[in-house]
Amino acid sequence: MRLQLPPKVTRxxxxxxxxxxxxxxxxxxxxxxxxxRAPDDWxxxxxxxxxxxxxxxxxxxxxxxxxxTVTVLLGEDSYExxxxxxxxEYEDHRHPSHVEFSAELAExxxxxxxxxxxxxxxxxQGLVDLFGGMExxxxxxxxxxxxxxxxxQEDALRIxxxxxxxxxxxxxxxxxxxxxxxxxxxxLACVSAERIQVELVKLLLSGxxxxxxxxxxxxxxxxxLPEMAESALEAETLEKAAARLKKTPPQKALRLSVLLYxxxxxxxxxxxRRLRFDNHTIDTARRLVRWHDYPLPEDPVxxxxxxxxxxxxxxxxVLQVQETYRDVSAVRGLWGEILQKGQCISLKxxxxxxxxxxxxGMKPGRAIGECLGELFxxxxxxxxxxxxxxxxxxxKRKLEQ
Numbered sequence: 473m474r475l476q477l478p479p480k481v482t483r484x485x486x487x488x489x490x491x492x493x494x495x496x497x498x499x500x501x502x503x504x505x506x507x508x509r510a511p512d513d514w515x516x517x518x519x520x521x522x523x524x525x526x527x528x529x530x531x532x533x534x535x536x537x538x539x540x541t542v543t544v545l546l547g548e549d550s551y552e553x554x555x556x557x558x559x560x561e562y563e564d565h566r567h568p569s570h571v572e573f574s575a576e577l578a579e580x581x582x583x584x585x586x587x588x589x590x591x592x593x594x595x596x597q598g599l600v601d602l603f604g605g606m607e608x609x610x611x612x613x614x615x616x617x618x619x620x621x622x623x624x625q626e627d628a629l630r631i632x633x634x635x636x637x638x639x640x641x642x643x644x645x646x647x648x649x650x651x652x653x654x655x656x657x658x659x660l661a662c663v664s665a666e667r668i669q670v671e672l673v674k675l676l677l678s679g680x681x682x683x684x685x686x687x688x689x690x691x692x693x694x695x696x697l698p699e700m701a702e703s704a705l706e707a708e709t710l711e712k713a714a715a716r717l718k719k720t721p722p723q724k725a726l727r728l729s730v731l732l733y734x735x736x737x738x739x740x741x742x743x744x745r746r747l748r749f750d751n752h753t754i755d756t757a758r759r760l761v762r763w764h765d766y767p768l769p770e771d772p773v774x775x776x777x778x779x780x781x782x783x784x785x786x787x788x789x790v791l792q793v794q795e796t797y798r799d800v801s802a803v804r805g806l807w808g809e810i811l812q813k814g815q816c817i818s819l820k821x822x823x824x825x826x827x828x829x830x831x832x833g834m835k836p837g838r839a840i841g842e843c844l845g846e847l848f849x850x851x852x853x854x855x856x857x858x859x860x861x862x863x864x865x866x867x868k869r870k871l872e873q
Contacts (some may be wrong), residue, residue, distance in 0.1 A: 473599045475505045480546045481514045484529075484553065485594050485836045491528050493520040494577060495553075496592035496600065503588045506599075506609060507641070516544075516553045517592060519575050525553050539571050542696055544642035556580040559626070585623055585630045586637065588614050612643045620652035628659040632671040632696060639675045653690055660695040668696050669747040676727040682714040684731060699743040703735045710734070719796040725753050726792060729760035737761045756786070770802040776810060776852045781819045787817075815855040819848055823860040829867055843870055 477485070488495035495518040501511035518525065522537045531545040556574040574580060577592060577600060584590040587605040599606070606776055608615045614634050616623040624630050631653050638645055642806060645653065660668070675684060687693040688710060693701040716730045728749075732740035739762045744754040763782050765781035768790075779787040788835065791807065794800050816822050824847065826840050834840055851858045 473506075473593075474595075475502070475587060475593050475599070475600070476592075477505075477595070478514065480549055481516065481551065482595070483546065483853070484516055484544055484551055487528060488516075488518050488520055488525070488553075489594075489596070491520070491524075493524070496577065496594045496597070498581075498592040498664070499589050502591045502599070503592045503605070503609070505593075506591075506606070514551055516551055517556060517577070517580055518553055519556055519577075520553075521573055525555075540573055552618070557583070559583045581821060582617060584617050585633060587638075590617050591771070596627075608646070613646045614638050614641075614643050614649060615646035616649045616652070620649045621656065624652055624656045624659070628656070628661075629663045629667055629671065631660055631692060632656055632663075632668060632675075635683060635690070635692065636671045636675045636678070636684050637682040638686070639678040642680055645686075650690070653692075657691040660692060665746055666748050669749060670749070672696060673724055673728075676717070676731065677722045681717040681720070681727055684717065685714050686708060694799075697743065699739045699746075700732070700735055701703065703739065705734050716793075716796040721792055724791060725756040725760060728753070728757040729764065730755050730793060730796065732757065733761050734762045737833075747771050752833065756789070759783070759786055760789055760793055766790065766791055766804045768800065770806065772806050772810060775803060775806050776817050776855070779807070779810075780848070780852055783820050788866055807823050813855070816851045816858040819844060821858075822848055822851055822863070823858050824863040824867065828860075828864065831869055832864065832871055834867070834871055843867060 479495055485495040485497070486785065496519040497514060499515050501514045504511040516648065521530070522534075522540055522542050525544070526532050526534075529542075529544045531543065533541040533543040533550070535541045535552060540557050542553050543555050544551050556577055556579060558572045558574050558579050580589045581592060581600070581602055585604045587608045589605075590601075590603050591605040592600040600678045603617050604615070614637050616634075618631075634645055634649060634653055637643065643851055653739075675681065687696055688701070713731055713734055717727055720727050720730050729740070731741060737758055741754060741758045744757060749757075759782070763786065766778065766782075768778060781804070782790060787807070791800055791804055799871060809818065822844075824844075826836075829840050829843055830836060847863050850866070857863070
């Protein structure tokens with residue numbers, strides 16, 4: 473099999489070979505090349521030790537010398553080069569207690585998670601596939617390298633990665649791998665919330681976000697999404713959420729809100745905070761859950777009022793969510809007209825401010841807020857009233873009263 477490596481990857485491999493070492497592209501980049509997908513990054517494995525790699529290349533970064541990894545810099549690009557290694561005992565279901573460098577490619581491939589990620593390639597030797605990765609790609613299945621229970625006991629995160637890869641690639645999970653996964657699902661409790669978050673987001677943003685149902689079917693949800701598991705949601709409710717996920721644009725906050733909608737805003741917020749999402753994602757997803765099924769009438773006044781209530785940033789996202797279960801084309805058309813005409817839908821786009829009211833003689837305090845609120849309501853109902861002259865005249869009348 474002939475695969476096309478990028479010129480800089482080829483350069484690194486050939487440079488290592490010219491200095492007497494073995495070197496291959498390895499892991500996910502090889503899998504993606506075979507599948508005709510563009511790799512996200514390129515990993516290189518070699519028989520050279522880290523210090524030897526550092527001597528060969530002019531610009532390097534000590535990414536993880538203890539684990540054999542050096543980042544080689546070529547121009548503006550960076551490539552991780554890792555020494556063949558054998559992992560020591562996994563004492564925390566996540567990290568090996570130590571690693572040993574090896575001179576054998578086979579030893580390095582043997583420690584990897586799934587067969588489709590345990591292939592290596594260079595132009596001279598071609599594809600090195602010692603554990604049936606090509607067969608599993610052809611059969612479209614996720615299968616552990618060697619004994620599945622050992623692989624999952626070594627690193628519990630692999631349990632969630634198996635489901636994530638199945639969603640990204642549209643693959644099934646091999647029966648023995650699935651059996652071990654179900655048996656050891658509880659060991660995910662040893663994995664940090666941050667790592668679970670990363671895998672969950674990759675799953676949700678994949679081409680098959682509906683595969684999130686497998687987390688419930690395989691016993692992973694009580695650890696990864698306890699807020700949902702403890703809510704005892706009916707199968708029909710979960711299936712509806714999964715179907716909507718498939719129709720939702722692949723944006724993080726959107727798909728998180730569709731997934732978490734069945735448990736409500738409060739529990740959704742708790743789940744997102746536990747998983748250590750950033751504040752912007754938490755706030756956006758939580759607000760989307762709140763407005764998920766808000767009835768949007770086909771009326772421009774009501775739409776302006778709804779947009780003002782939700783927030784100008786959120787309203788178009790609510791439309792995208794609601795498009796997964798009902799026709800909102802008329803609402804979308806009216807929203808487009810509102811934007812095109814530049815109609816006011818927030819206090820900041822109103823032609824007068826609190827400072828203008830103070831200039832008129834109104835005292836700072838509650839009265840200003842009430843006056844602005846009344847003026848804003850007028851503008852929402854009558855967008856043509858959003859002129860400085862009209863609003864100041866209204867404010868003067870209120871002040872005189």
